[in-house]
Amino acid sequence: VNTAPARRDRYHHGDLARALVTAAVERARAGGPQAVVLREVAREVGVSATSAYRHFANHADLLRAVQQRAQEELATALLADPVPDRTPDPSGFGRLRAQCRNYLRFTQDQPGLFRAAFGQDASAAMSSGSMHVLSDTLDDLVASGRVSPGRRAGAEISVWASVHGLAELLLEGPLSSLEAAERGVAVDDLLDFIVRGLTD
Amino acid sequence: VNTAPARRDRYHHGDLARALVTAAVERARAGGPQAVVLREVAREVGVSATSAYRHFANHADLLRAVQQRAQEELATALLADPVPDRTPDPSGFGRLRAQCRNYLRFTQDQPGLFRAAFGQDASAAMSSGSMHVLSDTLDDLVASGRVSPGRRAGAEISVWASVHGLAELLLEGPLSSLEAAERGVAVDDLLDFIVRGLTD
DNA sequence: TGTACATCAGTGAACGCGCGTTCACTGATGTAC
DNA sequence: TGTACATCAGTGAACGCGCGTTCACTGATGTAC
Numbered sequence A, B: 001v002n003t004a005p006a007r008r009d010r011y012h013h014g015d016l017a018r019a020l021v022t023a024a025v026e027r028a029r030a031g032g033p034q035a036v037v038l039r040e041v042a043r044e045v046g047v048s049a050t051s052a053y054r055h056f057a058n059h060a061d062l063l064r065a066v067q068q069r070a071q072e073e074l075a076t077a078l079l080a081d082p083v084p085d086r087t088p089d090p091s092g093f094g095r096l097r098a099q100c101r102n103y104l105r106f107t108q109d110q111p112g113l114f115r116a117a118f119g120q121d122a123s124a125a126m127s128s129g130s131m132h133v134l135s136d137t138l139d140d141l142v143a144s145g146r147v148s149p150g151r152r153a154g155a156e157i158s159v160w161a162s163v164h165g166l167a168e169l170l171l172e173g174p175l176s177s178l179e180a181a182e183r184g185v186a187v188d189d190l191l192d193f194i195v196r197g198l199t200d
Numbered sequence C, D: 001t002g003t004a005c006a007t008c009a010g011t012g013a014a015c016g017c018g019c020g021t022t023c024a025c026t027g028a029t030g031t032a033c
Helices: A014-033 A038-045 A049-054 A059-078 A093-109 A113-116 A125-126 A129-143 A154-173 A179-199 B017-029 B039-045 B049-054 B059-078 B094-109 B111-117 B124-126 B129-143 B155-172 B181-199
Strands: none
Touching: A014 A038, A014 A049, A014 A059, A014 A113, A038 A049, A038 A059, A059 A093, A059 A113, A059 A129, A093 A113, A093 A129, A093 A154, A093 A179, A113 A154, A129 A154, A154 A179, A154 B155, A154 B181, A179 B155, A179 B181, B017 B039, B017 B049, B017 B059, B017 B111, B039 B049, B039 B059, B059 B094, B059 B111, B059 B129, B094 B111, B094 B129, B094 B155, B094 B181, B111 B155, B129 B155, B155 B181
């Protein structure tokens, strides 16, 4: 797309590794992991394609860096408070619901990054971001007595799976043809479904 | 892989379209949608690459046929009875559980086909297989009084999302590093989670 | 303060790859008469 | 029953593409003395 190489004043870039990752992330944001083309990324930064090999072993290595950044951005997005004026939360599940909504919102708003975050070999995410966010919230629900300890075990996996699955189905799966209103209903239904699954 | 072209006795193949799809499906089974290489598929069938264009508009068209077959195979797999000697089913949710297990089993046993079924533009699946199977089972659960009518609305989407999500996370997502035993626990937890989500 | 030199970070040209697709074509088939 | 001919289903050679990666290289930097 942007074929014209960027200008650069100094021969040495100074922070080329970071610049390449940033450009690569923006490409992924716009077009998913497939859009992370090494030569194109270098071109955008205004550097020869070869120079990337001073900082990354190969293309897959660059993609791994993008994946990590995408996962971080997703985890950060989960923590956003979607409700400006905090509504009352009698059930106590408001925070969990908000995080699930944020997850689904992120996948809709940033499909490219979402794809990049969970592409190819995403095993590294196990110990990272989104999982911990959900775990913490579930821990608090147990602490406040909303969720019984017996329901806690493995709950983050079930919750995560539910949300992740709906995201996939809506994004490019069989539910991608749903209208906005239908999507909203599906999301609302799923949130209720999740809360019921955590209680009795 | 198999570079040697197949032999053929007659000039006209007779059923080339079907033969190409079958070969393409087997490639997808082995290596996912990316393994469906038009030239390679033609080679395996023992036919020039050009001949494929007598039966498919282009590569994407062939891939669509593969996708459809993969979806059919998944839907069929859902109906398999995984328990040879039928265990008693006091809760009445045995059939739903079995179908969910079958879904997850299919994604583990046939990752390539699963990827092919839900690749790129899978919107066609909306009206097809897996969805209907789940819907029918849920309808029966309502009919037999196991699930209240109020819980029925949109339930297939929530159930499907849960199962599909766990499949994704286990397959190439962040949970791909789980051992077999841990996977089993995650699946069992999810099934309980789903049943609870459907009831109260 | 000046200089030699190892090291680091960049360059441009080139390669091989194998794909999807198009082209002008030829062999086989089946139907009208 | 035989034959002309339109149509269908196949062929092989060729093209353009743009990628990731390697190569031998050059410019800039910083440190030891």
